[in-house]
Amino acid sequence: MKDKVIIITGAGSGIGRATALLAGSAGAKVIVSDVNQEGGKATADEITQNGGTATFIHCNVADKQEVKDLFAQTLGLYERLDYLVNNAGVGGEFNPTHLYSDETYEKVVAVNQNGVFYCLKESLRILHEQEQGGSIVNVSSVAGIGGAPRMSAYAASKHAVIGLTKTAAQEYGKYNIRVNAVCPTVIETPMTAGLLEGDPKMVEGTKYLIPMRRFGQPEEVAKTIMWLCSDESSFINGQELRVDGGMKA
Numbered sequence: 198m199k200d201k202v203i204i205i206t207g208a209g210s211g212i213g214r215a216t217a218l219l220a221g222s223a224g225a226k227v228i229v230s231d232v233n234q235e236g237g238k239a240t241a242d243e244i245t246q247n248g249g250t251a252t253f254i255h256c257n258v259a260d261k262q263e264v265k266d267l268f269a270q271t272l273g274l275y276e277r278l279d280y281l282v283n284n285a286g287v288g289g290e291f292n293p294t295h296l297y298s299d300e301t302y303e304k305v306v307a308v309n310q311n312g313v314f315y316c317l318k319e320s321l322r323i324l325h326e327q328e329q330g331g332s333i334v335n336v337s338s339v340a341g342i343g344g345a346p347r348m349s350a351y352a353a354s355k356h357a358v359i360g361l362t363k364t365a366a367q368e369y370g371k372y373n374i375r376v377n378a379v380c381p382t383v384i385e386t387p388m389t390a391g392l393l394e395g396d397p398k399m400v401e402g403t404k405y406l407i408p409m410r411r412f413g414q415p416e417e418v419a420k421t422i423m424w425l426c427s428d429e430s431s432f433i434n435g436q437e438l439r440v441d442g443g444m445k446a
């Protein structure tokens with residue numbers, strides 16, 4: 198990781214934040230990106246205060262031009278890129294498909310699917326031109342490998358992330374550019390906090406579906422992401438790696 202340049206989207210909170218902190222402590226040059234300025238800056242500040250190197254760059258991944266600017270600014274700073282963690286995502290609403298609003302569906306797909314595509318495309322262009330390989334990790338979900346009742350937009354967008362991952366892995370493997378996905382189950386982050394708070398029955402019911410009988414911590418996903426970025430996983434390509442305590446085994 199030392200001196201490697203890594204972009205992490207949605208790094209102002211949860212899994213992205215934990216991944217950024219880990220990358221920073223491993224000596225990487227971390228581009229902390231988020232649409233949320235306050236959260237993103239706080240992550241970058243924490244890395245710097247711990248002696249690491251980090252820069253916050255504002256980016257809404259659903260906006261093509263902002264994504265282009267994110268990658269251009271990164272090249273402006275470091276003249277190279279090694280890793281991308283496509284982590285930014287939103288949950289959407291909870292409704293059966295016939296009641297699911299078009300607006301939310303389009304918003305979820307814009308961030309979780311189109312945003313991943315825009316960032317993937319920019320990073321692959323750069324890594325391909327550099328001719329030195331690289332690694333990309335896309336954050337999907339267990340909702341990307343199976344149904345997710347009342348979350349049709351989320352499930353659709355996370356399945357799309359797996360499709361993009363596998364396709365890019367097969368297209369760019371010959372250039373030593375690896376593309377993998379992680380598929381977490383429920384992880385205790387701000388995204389799930391609102392969902393689970395005040396509903397102990399739902400918490401217990403969901404935990405029962407997980408053989409390890411607990412939810413995951415953002416650091417557990419972050420460690421998996423860092424491993425997939427690093428050369429420690431040098432022959433792993435095109436995977437949809439579950440981080441789910443055995444839920445989908």
Ligand SMILES: NC(=O)c1ccc[n+]([C@@H]2O[C@H](COP(=O)([O-])OP(=O)(O)OC[C@H]3O[C@@H](n4cnc5c(N)ncnc54)[C@H](O)[C@@H]3O)[C@@H](O)[C@H]2O)c1
Pocket residue numbers: 206207208209210211212213230231232233236256257258259284285286287288308312336337338339380381382383384385386387388389
């Ligand atoms: N927490 C879980 O249980 C869980 C499970 C499986 C997958 N995931 C996925 O992990 C990723 C991170 O989720 P989290 O739980 O850490 O959530 P989180 O809400 O804590 O963090 C998500 C971050 O993404 C940012 N973001 C949202 N929309 C954005 C946009 N358009 N452009 C840039 N940044 C944007 C938010 O500002 C926030 O900082 C998401 O892709 C999510 O779908 C989460």
